[in-house]
Amino acid sequence: CVACHTSQANAPLGLQPLTLEGDRVFWTEAQSRQNFENVAMLVNPSEPDRSRLLMAPLAPAAGGERHSGGIFWDSSNHSEYRLITEWIASGSDTAGASEVVEVDFEFFRSCVQPIFVNPIENAMPCAECHSGEFAVEPPANAYWTEEQSRQAYEDLVYLIDPGRPDSSRFLHKPLHPNAGGDLMHNGGRRC
Structure with a gap:
């Protein structure tokens, strides 16, 4: 995800650039907090499987959306998909993404x-x-x-x-x- 979502600052999932110190590559606490705020706009704790954070990298054949960055999960049974779904579900039902506006x-x-x-x-x-x-x-x-x-x-x-x-x-x-x-x-x- 980092390859595109840090250089393309206007992508819905806008991640902070990684920090490089010596031989370490990481996000600072402040960067991690900003990443969390950006990710929170793409999740729906009341319906985790409908979260944009999960839909983009999921194969369309498995119910996902087209994603110019490619398919990362062939099914919703993938271990990463399940882990992120559990994390999203642990949030408050009132937190997360705003209701999606219908395009005319x-x-x-x-x-x-x-x-x-x-x-x-x-x-x-x-x-x-x-x-x-x-x-x-x-x-x-x-x-x-x-x-x-x-x-x-x-x-x-x-x-x-x-x-x-x-x-x-x-x-x-x-x-x-x-x-x-x-x-x-x-x-x-x-x-």
């Missing part, structure tokens, strides 16, 4: 989806690279059908952190690093 499909279709084919200076249209995913171009001289828009929406949802746009990979991937974006985006910077 109609807003996506009318406002967001057209951006995918809109080139801007110094950047390619999203559809140039992401046409096999969420940015499929519409048919010639036409708009996307509702079915095409729904498929694009479903393909994009895993890159969105509802209620926390600054943590959404969809927004910070093309954002310039000086503005908090990722270090790498081959399609250019949109902001």
